[in-house]
Amino acid sequence: MTLRLSIPWREARAPVLQGRCGGGGSKAVPAAVAGSSRRSGRTRPREEAGLKRANFGDGPGLPTLLLLPQLLILLFFFFIPSLRALMQSVLLSDPFGTNVQFVWFDNFKTLLASSDYRQSIAVTFWFTVAQNVLTLGSALVLAFATDRIVRGRSAYRTIILLPYAIAPAIAGILWAFLFNPAVGPLAQVLHGLGIAWDPNLNPTDALILVTLAASWKHICYDYIFLVVGLLAVPVSLMEAAAVDGAGPIRRFVSIALPMLGPTIFFLTVMNFIYGFFETFAIIDAVTKGGPAGATNILVYKVFVDGFVNLDLGSSAAQSVLLMSFALICTLLQFRYFDRKVNYGV
Amino acid sequence: MGRKVAFIAALFGALALVGPAQARVEVQWWHAMSGVLGDRLNELVEKFNKSQEKYTVVAVAKGNYDEVTNGVIAAYRAKRPPEMVQIAERGYMTMLLSGAIVPVQDLVEQKGYKIDFSDFIKPVASFWSYKGRMSAMPFNSSTPIFWYNKDHFQKAGFDKPADTWQELEKQLYTIKSKGISECGTVLPGDFYWSLLENYSAINNQPYGTLANGFDGLGSEFVYNKTKVVSQVARLKKWLDDGVMQIAGQGFSPEQLFTSGRCSTFVNSTASHGNIERNATINWSATFLPHESDINPPLNSTIGGGAIWVMKGHTSERYEAVAAFLDFVAQPETQVWWHGATGYVPATNRAYAVARERGYYKDHPTREIAVLQLSRGTPNENSRGFRFGNFVQTMLAQRQEVEAVFAGQKQPQQAMDDAVKRGNEILRQFEKLNAGKTPETERP
Numbered sequence: 001m002t003l004r005l006s007i008p009w010r011e012a013r014a015p016v017l018q019g020r021c022g023g024g025g026s027k028a029v030p031a032a033v034a035g036s037s038r039r040s041g042r043t044r045p046r047e048e049a050g051l052k053r054a055n056f057g058d059g060p061g062l063p064t065l066l067l068l069p070q071l072l073i074l075l076f077f078f079f080i081p082s083l084r085a086l087m088q089s090v091l092l093s094d095p096f097g098t099n100v101q102f103v104w105f106d107n108f109k110t111l112l113a114s115s116d117y118r119q120s121i122a123v124t125f126w127f128t129v130a131q132n133v134l135t136l137g138s139a140l141v142l143a144f145a146t147d148r149i150v151r152g153r154s155a156y157r158t159i160i161l162l163p164y165a166i167a168p169a170i171a172g173i174l175w176a177f178l179f180n181p182a183v184g185p186l187a188q189v190l191h192g193l194g195i196a197w198d199p200n201l202n203p204t205d206a207l208i209l210v211t212l213a214a215s216w217k218h219i220c221y222d223y224i225f226l227v228v229g230l231l232a233v234p235v236s237l238m239e240a241a242a243v244d245g246a247g248p249i250r251r252f253v254s255i256a257l258p259m260l261g262p263t264i265f266f267l268t269v270m271n272f273i274y275g276f277f278e279t280f281a282i283i284d285a286v287t288k289g290g291p292a293g294a295t296n297i298l299v300y301k302v303f304v305d306g307f308v309n310l311d312l313g314s315s316a317a318q319s320v321l322l323m324s325f326a327l328i329c330t331l332l333q334f335r336y337f338d339r340k341v342n343y344g345v
Numbered sequence: 346m347g348r349k350v351a352f353i354a355a356l357f358g359a360l361a362l363v364g365p366a367q368a369r370v371e372v373q374w375w376h377a378m379s380g381v382l383g384d385r386l387n388e389l390v391e392k393f394n395k396s397q398e399k400y401t402v403v404a405v406a407k408g409n410y411d412e413v414t415n416g417v418i419a420a421y422r423a424k425r426p427p428e429m430v431q432i433a434e435r436g437y438m439t440m441l442l443s444g445a446i447v448p449v450q451d452l453v454e455q456k457g458y459k460i461d462f463s464d465f466i467k468p469v470a471s472f473w474s475y476k477g478r479m480s481a482m483p484f485n486s487s488t489p490i491f492w493y494n495k496d497h498f499q500k501a502g503f504d505k506p507a508d509t510w511q512e513l514e515k516q517l518y519t520i521k522s523k524g525i526s527e528c529g530t531v532l533p534g535d536f537y538w539s540l541l542e543n544y545s546a547i548n549n550q551p552y553g554t555l556a557n558g559f560d561g562l563g564s565e566f567v568y569n570k571t572k573v574v575s576q577v578a579r580l581k582k583w584l585d586d587g588v589m590q591i592a593g594q595g596f597s598p599e600q601l602f603t604s605g606r607c608s609t610f611v612n613s614t615a616s617h618g619n620i621e622r623n624a625t626i627n628w629s630a631t632f633l634p635h636e637s638d639i640n641p642p643l644n645s646t647i648g649g650g651a652i653w654v655m656k657g658h659t660s661e662r663y664e665a666v667a668a669f670l671d672f673v674a675q676p677e678t679q680v681w682w683h684g685a686t687g688y689v690p691a692t693n694r695a696y697a698v699a700r701e702r703g704y705y706k707d708h709p710t711r712e713i714a715v716l717q718l719s720r721g722t723p724n725e726n727s728r729g730f731r732f733g734n735f736v737q738t739m740l741a742q743r744q745e746v747e748a749v750f751a752g753q754k755q756p757q758q759a760m761d762d763a764v765k766r767g768n769e770i771l772r773q774f775e776k777l778n779a780g781k782t783p784e785t786e787r788p
Contacts, residue, residue, distance in 0.1 A: 092773070092776065092777055093777070094439070094442070094443060094444075094777055094778075095414075095418045095439065095443070096418055096421050096422070096443040096444065096445040097421075097422050098443060098444035098445060099442075099444065099777060099778065099781075101776075101777065110769075116741075116744075116766070173594075176593070176594040176596075177596065180592075180593055180594070180596050181593065182590060182591075182592060182593065182596060182601060182606075183596055198591075199593065199594075200591040200592075200593035200594070201584070201591065201750055201751055202751060203751055203753070285594065286594055287594055288594065290743075290744070290747050291747040291748075291750065291751050292744055292745075292747040292748035292750075292751050292753060293744050293747075293748075294751075304740065305737075307411060307415050308411050308736060308737075308740065309734065309736055309737035309740065310414070310418070310439065310734075310736070310737075311734070311737060311773075
């Protein structure tokens with residue numbers, strides 16, 4: 001602890017990390033920062049306050065103007081659609097909107113009573129948790145290994161970052177093909193090992209496949225943040241630990257990992273949001289939600305019910321519920337995990 | 346400098362093109378045809394545009410059927426719908442009761458065209474008409490047929506696939522056990538259409554009450570009490586024994602057949618174009634099999650799409666629409682479309698023309714769909730399916746069948762659940778359209 005405090009340049013880095021972490025919920029972060037600096041008995045408020053006051057001096061004019069574009073985007077792409085979804089969720093209507101009935105909360109009642117929807121919730125839970133663990137775990141290993149690679153480091157980084165440039169639908173088709181039990185080369189390898197791999201028939205295989213595909217697509221995102229986070233871990237500290245006889249794993253677990261706390265926390269939140277909302281294209285390309293609804297995650301069900309089944313009321317009700325889940329999930333994470341994160345790094 | 350000149354030239358060129366075109370009335374037709382079929386559709390539109398001076402039809406590919414449907418819904422809500430749109434058969438009730446369409450027969454007659462609607466092939470006419478009047482223009486009508494690999498059957502000592510499921514099963518097991526091919530058949534992507542719905546029609550099994558929905562929106566599914574249950578059990582058995590394979594995502598079932606890996610394939614007659622182009626095997630096709638205790642088998646039912654006319658356009662534009670629909674209904678157009686794509690000709694006259702010209706001598710498999718569709722006298726079980734939210738009930742059913750394939754449910758349990766879920770969905774449609782519904786409706 002004392003060792004860490006004595007390194008001066010880290011102070012300058014810290015706000016950078018905090019700024020990133022605050023991306024998801026800017027209110028919670030300063031509170032936590034205040035808390036942690038109190039705990040570690042450090043004084044930094046001057047620098048914080050200076051940052052905040054430096055820019056906007058006279059009245060609300062300029063800040064409002066600068067916020068306006070973002071507010072407009074939010075208005076048109078978030079608030080108005082959300083309001084429409086809320087309204088639609090209490091209606092029974094034909095797709096063309098020529099016949100509309102107000103049905104109170106029937107859509108919600110039907111949903112919560114359907115086993116299909118409960119299955120979708122369970123699938124979403126397992127999918128997002130597994131995807132999170134896998135993505136973060138692999139990204140951590142890859143990021144930590146970056147430092148240990150001497151030759152071709154930039155090639156190494158580029159290769160890891162490449163999947164980010166591939167459209168999710170294309171990535172999905174690639175994975176579906178590679179693991180296709182009839183023709184996929186990797187499926188043949190699995191069959192050769194005596195594993196009866198068949199994501200078209202076996203729900204577990206299908207869930208594993210979409211989890212792999214979704215994680216693969218997102219590892220690079222986590223990787224970027226973790227590499228930057230690791231850069232903030234002072235070399236001298238690592239060297240000191242090495243001199244004291246700590247091996248690479250020990251150094252990683254006892255020094256790098258705690259110092260990455262805020263980054264990992266932020267990434268966890270982002271991974272959940274990714275799993276909840278952005279994996280739709282991958283599911284569509286890899287399994288179409290099947291077999292037997294085994295990969296029918298909530299966001300995909302919203303799409304199918306709304307755009308294939310044209311059941312707009314139910315689809316709207318689902319998107320309202322999904323948004324609430326995501327919100328609650330994020331709030332819970334901030335409430336319970338945020339305290340454990342040490343922002344004083 | 347050179348670039349500037351080129352730009353100005355291009356601008357004038359564009360103006361020159363736009364100029365005379367404005368004299369023509371332009372109407373839009375959104376469709377879902379892609380690949381070979383899309384090319385053929387564009388040729389058809391081109392033929393129409395060249396055939397006269399007054400109207401221009403602009404064909405716009407809007408993706409698959411779901412995407413076209415969503416596109417037209419969004420456009421209608423924004424009060425800018427296209428004049429015509431191609432919608433798949435499953436969307437019939439949604440379109441019919443949407444309040445957003447103009448019935449085709451009304452429009453065409455109002456504009457003074459004399460299309461002989463009574464000449465349309467029976468299953469086609471009865472599917473697309475309501476109370477005896479055509480609601481949409483039948484365009485690409487298909488039906489599933491049975492494709493097979495001639496060489497595989499010959500090697501196994503069979504002339505051709507058997508007529509009944511029982512005999513066919515023996516053949517497929519023989520082919521598999523002799524190691525002639527890896528799998529006897531491949532599960533079609535739209536198996537619910539060919540192997541459950543059409544299966545029910547051909548084998549005279551009721552699918553829903555009230556004449557499969559023709560007699561009202563109060564219809565309920567009943568296929569959990571018919572041979573459909575044993576059909577699902579049969580498919581499951583074939584899968585377990587490796588006689589049937591699933592192509593799955595990332596790969597098309599058709600490729601498993603055309604590459605010679607699987608010996609047979611149940612698929613739409615509309616895949617003629619693709620199979621002729623891609624198959625490296627010695628293929629042929631025949632009728633779908635029927636159950637051995639059902640004789641004679643009934644007709645199969647149609648799938649595919651029709652052209653719907655949207656509400657809210659000027660009289661002038663509807664003239665263009667009527668002219669185009671009249672063109673589509675002409676025997677010449679139908680014969681050409683039939684030959685170019687493999688879809689069935691919509692009218693008896695077109696079929697007769699194709700026969701007279703000896704078309705089926707060179708293309709015997711092209712006739713199977715027509716013969717199968719017009720076989721026997723259609724009854725309540727074979728006339729077709731008229732269920733609201735039919736896509737949604739189908740997806741629920743597909744999910745339950747997949748649960749059987751995955752070994753999670755027994756066929757009876759799964760079909761019971763599918764019927765239960767389906768009926769809830771039907772009740773929702775009935776509730777939404779209360780009062781708008783047909784009383785007894787007989788073609």
